[in-house]
Amino acid sequence: MEKMRFYDEAAHTFYNKLDVHGYPLHCMDLFAQSFDRLSGNLADVKSLESMALSGKWHKMANFGDEILKKDQVVVVTDTHLNIVYATKNMVEMNGYQPHEVLGKQPRMFQGEATCRETTSQVSKAIKEQQPFEVVLTNYRKDGTTYECHIKSSPVFDKAGKLVNFIAFEEVA
Template sequence: MPEAGAARTTEDLLSFCVAAADAPITIADAREADHPLVYVNRAFEVMTGFAARDVLGRNARFLQGAATDRAAVHAMGAGLRSGQFTRVRLLNYRADGTSFWNDVHISAARDGTGTVTHFMGVQHDVTPEVEAQTRAVQAMTRDPLTGLLNRAGFDDAMHRALERATRTGAAAAVLFLDIDAFKAVNDVHGHLVGDVYLTHAAHCLQNRLREHDVVGRRGGDEFVALLVDVPGDPAHAVDRVVADLDAALREPFTVDDVVHRMTVSIGAAVCPRDGTTARDLVRHADAAMYQRKRERAAGRA
């Protein structure tokens, strides 16, 4: 009897510790096909906003959403099937719809025959860590003034996009854009107004180009864009994009009650007509932009 009493005391102590743990804990039944939850502690309810009564009997995938990395989900599934300790980092969602990054550690519990009977998941909200890492990456790859990709970030994105275009046979194009007489803007109106010119150009490029196109600030008043999956006749399609951007950027805008009008020179290079490498395409687009600038200067003379 004392031994049974001691066992019961130990079980009660373990139950108390799991329930009182600061870390969110879940236990799922591994013997059921969909691995339903059979236990969640109070810390899990606090972290996720889901009450135990609403989640017991359900698979924990209710925490996932549209932006959850499917590769990480598949890795977690493979770990469960193997019965091995598994650690994954997932974008999960609380009951109110807000997202958080969840480091999930899953261990398998076995019976006396070695059969896996339950999975215990210990959750860790690592959102601050992930956000700090994201900010660090953005600081290295984003232009702080416009929020566009900087030169290094754009070059990396362009290399990857061109590799995909080469594999799929899709057409791509590079645009090189320079604000006309930008030095005079800074000299006459000051650098704060010059910054508005730059942010205005960046905003226009982001709004006029498609979401999956890549836009960056090369440096100074130079911008570059990669158009991917260019439809139809690539040369004609790019000409239309250039004409649309040129017209949009000419639209007047106001800074401190003063109306400003900006003009730009845009050069284009189409892959594979003008080159197949990032270096060749940027160089061709840059040369085309300067040719356009010379033509405009000659026309004003």
């Protein structure tokens, strides 16, 4: 708290020189937005780690690195490709809130401009339970397209049984 006192004093001195009385509210807005985003990302990391532990995943990704450092969107599906988890930062990439995609399949993001050859490669990798990395033309909630870099892999439990698929995504 001692360090905050010096910050407050410096801010007070600076704003007094500008003849501004009080702190600009937009600073608090910017801080609040960043704080909310960080809080959501940390909650996603905790939720994914919990999912991995309860599902007895054989290998667990470093979710902190993927979400906090790389700003990746993480999507987890069941073995039938129904989305069971999506990180909160998905809304920034494609306009969908995570609850809007739960129970649906990732092909909901595809459309006319999506390359069928690439989706065939993805389907083959999924059937063979192999990892894949592709760039697909996907569709946002508002109908606009974006290039989505997807790095995905099957998730096995400690007994070697396929339990999920996980994808790390970002705008390419």
